[in-house]
Amino acid sequence: xxxxxxxxxxxxxxxxxxxxxxxxxxxxxxxxxxxxxxxxxxxxxxxxxxxxxxxxxxxxxxxxxxxxxxxxxxxxxxxxxxxxxxxxxxxxxxxxxxxxxxxxxxxxxxxxxxxxxxxxxxxxxxxxxxxxxxxxxxxxxxxxxxxxxxxxxxxxxxxxxxxxxxxxxxxxxxxxxxxxxxxxxxxxxxxxxxxxxxxxxxxxxxxxxxxxxxxxxxxxxxxxxxxxxxxxxxxxxxxxxxxxxxxxxxxxxxxxxxxxxxxxxxxxxxxxxxxxxxxxxxxxxxxxxxxxxxxxxxxxxxxxxxxxxxxxxxxxxxxxxxxxxxxxxxx
Numbered sequence: 001x002x003x004x005x006x007x008x009x010x011x012x013x014x015x016x017x018x019x020x021x022x023x024x025x026x027x028x029x030x031x032x033x034x035x036x037x038x039x040x041x042x043x044x045x046x047x048x049x050x051x052x053x054x055x056x057x058x059x060x061x062x063x064x065x066x067x068x069x070x071x072x073x074x075x076x077x078x079x080x081x082x083x084x085x086x087x088x089x090x091x092x093x094x095x096x097x098x099x100x101x102x103x104x105x106x107x108x109x110x111x112x113x114x115x116x117x118x119x120x121x122x123x124x125x126x127x128x129x130x131x132x133x134x135x136x137x138x139x140x141x142x143x144x145x146x147x148x149x150x151x152x153x154x155x156x157x158x159x160x161x162x163x164x165x166x167x168x169x170x171x172x173x174x175x176x177x178x179x180x181x182x183x184x185x186x187x188x189x190x191x192x193x194x195x196x197x198x199x200x201x202x203x204x205x206x207x208x209x210x211x212x213x214x215x216x217x218x219x220x221x222x223x224x225x226x227x228x229x230x231x232x233x234x235x236x237x238x239x240x241x242x243x244x245x246x247x248x249x250x251x252x253x254x255x256x257x258x259x260x261x262x263x264x265x266x267x268x269x270x271x272x273x274x275x276x277x278x279x280x281x282x283x284x285x286x287x288x289x290x291x292x293x294x295x296x297x298x299x300x301x302x303x304x305x306x307x308x309x310x311x312x313x314x315x316x317x318x319x320x321x322x323x324x325x326x327x328x329x330x331x
Contacts, residue, residue: 033068034097034281037090039109041102042078044229045329046252046266050101050123053270054277061278076105078226087112097121097277099141102226103131103174110139119280123273124266126175126224126249128291137285142273143293144264146223146249148182151262153319154299155219155247156190158311164193166217166244168208168235170227172200179223179249205231206238213242224249224263232256233330240308251300257328259309260301262320264294300324 038054040047055071062069072090076083087109090098097119100106106122110133113120122141128134133141156162165187169176180196187194195215197208205228212220220239222228228235229252236257239246245259254261272292280288301313303325316323 031068035070035095037095037098038073039086039100039105040075041105043075046250047101049266050270053267054274057271057274083108091116091118121277127178130177131174140288141291142269143291145293146179147296148179151247152186162218164217166212166220167194167196168220168222169225170200171198173225176223176225183221202231206234209235209238220246222248240305245309254300254302255326255329259305262299264296269294298322304328
């Protein structure tokens with residue numbers, strides 16, 4: 001029995017020495033190791049596109065600079081308790097940076113990191129000010145701030161005599177607050193009636209969409225609202241069948257059947273977020289002030305929906321230079 005114990009102890013010691021030797025070799029090779037946690041608020045096409053771009057760019061940076069960046073990706077499925085659990089665990093694991101994607105994920109990660117001051121590099125926050133994510137010394141990132149006046153112009157271009165517009169959004173999304181208020185002011189200034197409909201989950205959003213249809217709205221505007229986005233595949237056909245164009249704040253709505261948007265390139269946003277993350281990992285926050293606002297000038301139109309609505313996508317060439325036509329992509 002003693003011999004077995006001695007053999008086991010010797011085996012365990014050898015394993016430890018091998019592990020230590022491996023760590024020493026990495027150190028001797030001069031490779032610096034960083035650990036990054038990516039937290040998606042939930043899974044949908046835009047957030048997945050951003051996450052994929054961040055991972056690809058960090059891997060590229062690691063290869064170019066002969067360093068190791070270990071990346072872990074988690075999704076909170078839009079559940080605050082799950083998001084907090086993920087953020088708390090990442091901080092307990094002493095990661096070097098957290099990249100939360102979308103507003104709720106960023107707010108929770110920022111709160112969790114208050115004591116540790118773990119760097120937070122958020123992605124796709126439409127209004128960092130409204131989300132209380134600006135001017136925090138361990139927080140920065142990228143914004144996909146929406147050009148609401150331009151999207152209202154797109155609506156008016158497709159229907160110059162429009163009399164009633166639906167505003168569909170979630171009260172739980174900080175992203176939606178400012179653009180909805182902007183839309184109201186613009187519509188009021190043009191004497192165009194608007195009807196608001198809200199929901200906080202898929203079923204409520206579907207009901208809200210039905211309310212807008214019953215109210216005979218002629219077009220619908222939704223900001224970069226993740227709750228509505230999660231239900232877009234279900235509500236897009238409801239609108240299109242009634243001849244109602246759904247204008248939204250991100251191209252993920254459009255690939256899910258919505259009609260049109262003018263927004264950012266989310267792959268480029270992910271790349272920029274990764275670049276900022278690497279800058280923070282290597283230089284800290286010394287040269288970083290505030291956040292980076294992405295260029296917002298790409299018009300995206302769902303050509304299948306456009307056909308159902310009998311609207312020629314080229315109409316938007318009157319106000320924009322770049323039009324991307326897409327098709328509906330399922331889950």
